[in-house]
Amino acid sequence: MYIILTSANAFSVPLNPVAFFPLNGQYETTDISHSHNLQGNASGVELAPGPDGSMGGSYQYSGNLGSFLHFPNNGGLDTRYSMTLLAWIYHEQTSEGPIFCYDGPAENGIRFILTEDGRFRAILRSSNFSHLKTLTSGILEPKTWHFVAASYNYVNGECILWINGSIYNKKVIDSPSELATQQSVIMGAVPEQAEKYKGRISCVQLYDRVLTELEIEEAKQSCFTVGECILSNTF
Helix, strand or coil, rough: CCCCCCCCCEECCCCCCCEEEEEEEECCCCCCCCCCCCCCCCCCCCECCCCCCCCEEEEEEEEECCEEEECCCCCCCCCCEEEEEEEEEEEECCCCCEEEEEECCCCCCEEECCCCCCCEEEEEEEECCEEEEEEEEEECCCCCCEEEEEEEEECCCEEEECCCCEEEEEEEHHHHHHHHCCEEEEEEHHHHEEECCCEEEEEEEECCCCHHHHHHHHHHHCCCCCCCCCCEEEE
């Protein structure tokens, strides 16, 4: 288990995420996982209250094409086999925009977005960019924090969409394939595609395996802490 010790308390993150971006005033766009992925590049964003009400607990996206975070992918974000993505989101208007998208100049990889009518959607593509499966939630209430998650099991092809800790949608890919996760990641806006998100995003976590329901609930609370962070592995 991966333990994060702070001056106030300690909290655990289930079995070592490959990326953990608190997206807050303390860590900004730094990855605090053991992977030490490259820091994200920020454009047109500002700090805002987080899911627990703490000041500077999230990043605010203004809903224009110049408001985004870009994360280079040096291989640490490549979860081509099984994976789970988790994030806290707070959307303020219904316009399609990226929550966590693998995008390149020519092809789009897997994408987690908010749709124009306010639904969380996971679009899964294979490593050669062919479409595998799309899962979509119901309409999420705006100006309210929601904990969203999506997982993919390379062994049995099962895809699951989670909303606020509960399974919302589940599908199976008959012929499981490696995912398109080799590109850089963008949150907030994709200028080339006129996609833009207005709202906040906080506590983005990426795992290279499928988390259980209990682990997802644990991860849901894992960003709500303060203090100087020291990372250590326990066995």
